[in-house]
Amino acid sequence: MLFKILSKDGFRSLVEIILQSNEIIAPKKIGTKADGDPIHQFLPVTSFEEMDLDYRTTEYSAKTYFLPYRENLCTFDFEADDWEQKIAYRMQPRAIIGLRAFDINALTKLDKVFSKGRFPSPYYISRRKNTFIVGIDREPLEDEFCQSIGADIVTHGFDLFMTDLGDRYFVAVDSDRGFNLLNRVDVREVTDEDTQAYKEVRKRIQNGFKTKINLSNLPNLLDLEFTSEVWKKWGDKCLSCGSCAMVCPTCYCYGVSEEVSMDFKEGARVKQLYSCNLLDFARVAGGHNFRPDQETRLKYRYYHQHRGFLEDYDEPKCVGCNRCGRVCLAGISPAAVIRDLYEENV
């Protein structure tokens, strides 16, 4: 990995250069919670001032810029008894600035599903390739358990990754386009002093992770505890609202439905992100539902995160951001559920 030192002014000009002809998505403060904490979301920004890189987390992940909540897979033009299918992908370049390590790791997990394998998705790949990613290292929130999962550091999947050293940024460069862009602003080589300062900051961030979960043997445990009462205990609380999957940076399951315009001239096949906690997730024609109760559906969300995904890609799907735990009105959080599984708390 190539490292550079970027001054704070240099960063500002970098952002301004990108902004001159591209869209930038960055954390933006959109309000304040009752307890005074700011609320941030990844939203389009039009100036350097609008971004708030001092954010801690966002309510929603940035996955919507890669897997939109709603997207047309294709359209149909109807004509007499015939039709024509049209397929289009989004290709306009844009930059996302301020993704934290776990959010970038979430993208590399999605890459495995959508860019590789037997059926790479052009919808995903065109968005992913045309997105310039600038990550930033931030101090974690207390409830994040990225470290236990190993998603607190990032080694690839971005263009630039910055660590704030007070008056300057320590920047990791992972792409040619990142390198070229950096060279247009005020950068310099890394000195020993910078490296030292960087290590200090890293140590501080590393020590900031307070929530730990035990992942050793979890895949086996999920098999063994398949009929455990723990699922009932948590399943009974679940409202089947699907919020957890909506905010999760790696939940990607979806449904496809078809729509027709009022004049019957046009139709569209629409993909919408779904959640395995929703009631009709596995319902088939005739009314049979393969997962009729909350308990089974909730269990399968964990089963996919920590067992199924591992089977295919040798790593869990979850990155430990705890967005799902925070959004859940029923108070269901991965750390608590997994702890209960280990300790057989029913």
Add this chain to the structure above:
Amino acid sequence: MCPLPLRSYDVRLESEMNQPLDFNRLLRLKPVAKVFKSEITGVIRLTEMEKLFHIRIIDDAERERFSFLPGQFVMLEVPGYGEVPISISSSPSNKGYIELCIRKAGTVTNALHRAHRGAKVGIRGPFGTNFPLERMEGQSILLIAGGLGLAPLRAPIFHVTENRSDFRDVHILYGTKDPDQLLFDYQYEEWRRIDDVNIQVIVEQANDSWKGPVGLITKLLDNVTIDPNGTYAIVCGPPVMFKFVCGQLSQMGIPMDRMFVSLERRMHCGMGKCCRCNVGDTYTCTDGPVFDYWSVINLKEAI
């Protein structure tokens, strides 16, 4: 400083689809969103609830490249209504068109039942795993179906009857609730006349005109003698049937990894992406729909 437009990377996988499609699972890129425009060239009424559709891909080049293995399914698109997974029900050696046997079950299938000859639909695929017939060569085969299960079973039946000399004993066993629900009743006679094929049909409830045996499909197995070491079984039908039939086959001595079943789940992509067809740690659309019975009983909540 001059503005820096980030370079746009044009990624068009669809163009790859004009390359010869080879569905032997080696080719990396397969149809993702594009449907092959097809015409319904014929409709055959089978029962109150089921119709058989003859479907022909319109484009010559696309049609020639299309080939499938018994047990695979296609995603059938009815523009304006939706897309549904349907097993291919015709002979793999038939290159001109495919046959899909479809039960009226909901929005899309109802729309299809209203469609006439000449209507244009789209197909994607084929998808999924197949019955490993090449592994069964030289061995005896039990082809067992219940209800709509005869639709997916027809492809292997065609393969086996067309290549009769590649196999030892061939038994076709089929059962439904009542005689009115029997699918492809006009075909049993044809199969029966093929030299050395044992076909038996049973219904749970007879009516006045029914002359055949009455009872559950497992009853037919009592009349079949097999060599447990040289027999494969293919079982299609509702999941409850798997338990009874495969259970009995097990008792007859057939190893569980020589019985093949086809699972059904809700599907929205066919490509292992939407997760709707997930069972245990696998996906029915890519790891299945054909599974050997050993894998099925080891999958969580598969049947």
